[in-house]
Amino acid sequence: MSHDPIRPKTELPRSEGEPARRGPVRRMLRWGGVACVLLIAVVFGGFLFFADSVTTLKPPLDPHADAIVVLTGGYQRIDQAVELLQRGAGKRLLISGVYPSTTRAQIRKMTQAAPEIFDCCVDIGYDALDTIGNAEEATNWIHAKGYKSVLVVTNNYHMPRSLAELAYVDPDTEFVPYPVVNTDLKNSNWFTDPNAMRVMLAEYGKLLFAGARNLTGLFRNPGLRSADGDT
Secondary structure, X not given: OOXXXXXXXOOOOOOOOHHHHHHHHHHHHHHHHHHHHHHHHHHHHXXXXXXXXXXXXOOOOOOOOOEEEEEOOXXXXXXXXXXXXXXXXXXXXXXXXXXXXXXXXXXXXXXXXXXXXXXXXXXXXXXXXXXXXXXXXXXXXXXXXXXXEEEEEEEXXXXXXXXXXXXXXXXXXXXXXXEEXXXXXXXXXXXXXXXXXXXXXXXXXXXXXXXXXXXXXXXXOOOEHXXXXXX
């Protein structure tokens, strides 16, 4: 009785060059996945740091500078800036980014500021369209007046981006933050509030974009009505 010899299994033919392709592709996918995880961790960690710094940001106890700049975006900011001016925290106030149809009289009435201090020491800036424009408009005003230190009044969540834009345009001036606390962020559990979370995420995204734009110089517009030819 004869027995057939045990024959080794034959391997299926491989396409020429297949092993050489599979190794690098797998490594690229693996390292790409690791990079994505690290990027997500960095972005998430950055948001936690941003949120903590914003929600714990407090105004100085004894604010004082050569002048005051308030970036429009809410009447609460302007009220606070006018109060600082009346307290002598700065010699003069610039309200930057006012809509062209808003008159000086309307702003004074809204803030209930004394006419004499408003007439002597408040300037209205109508040229800025956005935060970049605020920085440009404020810098032109600061240099024209010869100021060296300026109190910056804006909402706490808006402060990091405002300071970044101001420092980019005018690195020689000392900018002192005076944050106005957003009502939704007074609660320690703000992260459970959808509106507050939406504001924080949006502002964090804008801050990241601003940082990348200032680093590369790309996609940076003047942010001024005069640059767009508006009247």
